[in-house]
Amino acid sequence: MVNPNIEGKRYPRSAPYLVGREKLREFARATFASEESINLEAAKKAGHKDLVAPVTFPIVLQEFGLKLVIQDPEAELDFSRVVHGEQKFVYARPIVAGDVLSSELSVASVKSLGGNHMVVFDTEIFDEDKKLVCTAISTLVVRGADA
Amino acid sequence: MPEISKLTVGDIVATKNYSVTRDSLVRYAGASGDFNPIHYRDDVAASVGLPGVLAHGMLTMGISIEPVVSWLGDAGKVVEYGVRFTKPVVVPGSGSAELTVTATVAVIDQESSKVRIDLQTSFEETTVLGKAQVWVQL
Numbered sequence: 001m002v003n004p005n006i007e008g009k010r011y012p013r014s015a016p017y018l019v020g021r022e023k024l025r026e027f028a029r030a031t032f033a034s035e036e037s038i039n040l041e042a043a044k045k046a047g048h049k050d051l052v053a054p055v056t057f058p059i060v061l062q063e064f065g066l067k068l069v070i071q072d073p074e075a076e077l078d079f080s081r082v083v084h085g086e087q088k089f090v091y092a093r094p095i096v097a098g099d100v101l102s103s104e105l106s107v108a109s110v111k112s113l114g115g116n117h118m119v120v121f122d123t124e125i126f127d128e129d130k131k132l133v134c135t136a137i138s139t140l141v142v143r144g145a146d147a
Numbered sequence: 148m149p150e151i152s153k154l155t156v157g158d159i160v161a162t163k164n165y166s167v168t169r170d171s172l173v174r175y176a177g178a179s180g181d182f183n184p185i186h187y188r189d190d191v192a193a194s195v196g197l198p199g200v201l202a203h204g205m206l207t208m209g210i211s212i213e214p215v216v217s218w219l220g221d222a223g224k225v226v227e228y229g230v231r232f233t234k235p236v237v238v239p240g241s242g243s244a245e246l247t248v249t250a251t252v253a254v255i256d257q258e259s260s261k262v263r264i265d266l267q268t269s270f271e272e273t274t275v276l277g278k279a280q281v282w283v284q285l
Contacts, residue, residue, distance in 0.1 A: 030178035031209030032165055034217050046221040055216065055225045055281075056209040063180055080195070084204045086278075088229030094222065137229075 002110060002117045002142045003076040010106040011072070014064040016128075021051050021097035028054045043096075053095035058103075059087070062123040062136040065105025069121070077119075077142065085118065086139035092132050100128045108137070115144035148220055151260055151285045158252040160264065161214035166243040167202055167236065175206040189240065202236040202244065207275060211248050211268045215281050218250065224283045226261070231277035236270045246270050253280070260285050 025038045031054055036042055043051050069075050095101070108120040123136040149160070172186050181203055184191040192200045208230050216222045238244045247269045254263035266279035 027178045030171075030175040031206065032171075032213050034213070036220070037216055037222060042220070043223075046223060048221075048223055052221065052223045054209060055212050055222055055228050056205060059205050060180060084232050086229065086231045087205065087208060088227070090227045091225065096223075 001076055001078050001081070001144070002119055003074060004110045004112070004117070006069075006072075006075050006107045007110045008107060009074075010104065011065055011068040013104040013126075014061065014102050016100045016102050017061060017064075019053065019095060019097050019099045019101060024051050024053050024057065024097055027057050027060070031056065048094065048096050050097040053097075055089060056087075057095060058089055058123070058125055058134050058136045061101060061103040061125050062105070062121070062138060065103055065123050066121065066138075068105065069107075081143040083141045083143065084138070085141040086137075088137040090135045090137070092134065095125075095133060099133070101125050101133060103136075117142040117144070148224070149218065149285060151255065151257065151262060154252050154255055154262060156252050156255060160250050160252060161218045162247070162249040163214045163217075165210050165213075165246045165248070167206070167210070167238055167246060168243045169200065169238055169240060172200070172202060172206070172238055175203055175209075179203070179205060181205065198235070199237040199239070202238050204232040207232075207236055207246070207268060208279075210246060211266050211276060211279060212281060214248050215250050215264055215266070215283070219283060224285065225281060226284050227282040228280070230266075230279040232275075233277040234270070234273055234275040236275055244270055246275075250281075 105123045108122045111118045125134045249267045253265040264281045268276045
């Protein structure tokens with residue numbers, strides 16, 4: 001279950017997260033990336049100041065916000081009934097190693113659909129200059145008691 | 148880097164196969180921090196009524212964009228990527244789950260120099276992602 005009243009709620013911004021080059025490589029290898037895509041020289045040749053994060057890497061930052069929702073007694077979110085429905089990443093600029101990022105999650109919508117709830121979370125990821133880098137949009141399906 | 152003027156809607160820019168094993172799931176759990184046991188324990192997966200241990204949806208999403216990033220030669224060209232998770236990928240205890248990803252040019256916007264690539268990811272001849280779309284800035 002989930003409390004529909006959390007629609008519109010904003011959770012506190014996460015602590016700063018330093019994007020590590022080797023963390024990006026670890027994540028890239030775990031998602032079957034080629035060796036070329038974790039090559040520092042290739043990234044620099046493409047005009048980046050360091051290694052570029054895999055496209056789905058911001059999921060790591062989205063998790064910080066979701067943990068706050070799970071711990072929030074008002075949300076009443078039963079995570080054992082949650083299924084990942086949709087995921088999207090929208091970039092303002094690429095994430096690169098050395099970035100110091102912080103994320104802020106808000107509940108965009110809570111909809112009821114045939115005994116289930118669909119909850120859309122927007123996670124905005126900012127750099128040290130407080131500029132938006134990426135928005136991660138996640139739709140979770142919370143199965144109802146009988147589903 | 149691909150040139151926008153040389154692309155046509157319907158072009159297949161990449162097609163690739165990936166073997167996902169339990170080892171892959173453990174590796175992804177560690178890298179992503181998603182340690183939900185349904186992704187590595189048969190008993191837990193069975194207890195919640197699943198057909199078996201499942202690949203993380205986010206792992207399938209991450210693998211599915213790999214051929215596009217290899218084609219581009221730069222992940223930084225991707226400006227948007229979204230998917231719907233429509234079917235689970237069951238990963239056996241021994242052996243592997245075979246995924247096939249095909250990336251096709253769907254939209255070419257000359258003005259903004261952006262291209263939409265649509266992905267088809269199949270497992271056992273069924274599509275496992277819906278509306279899997281990547282916008283790239285060329």
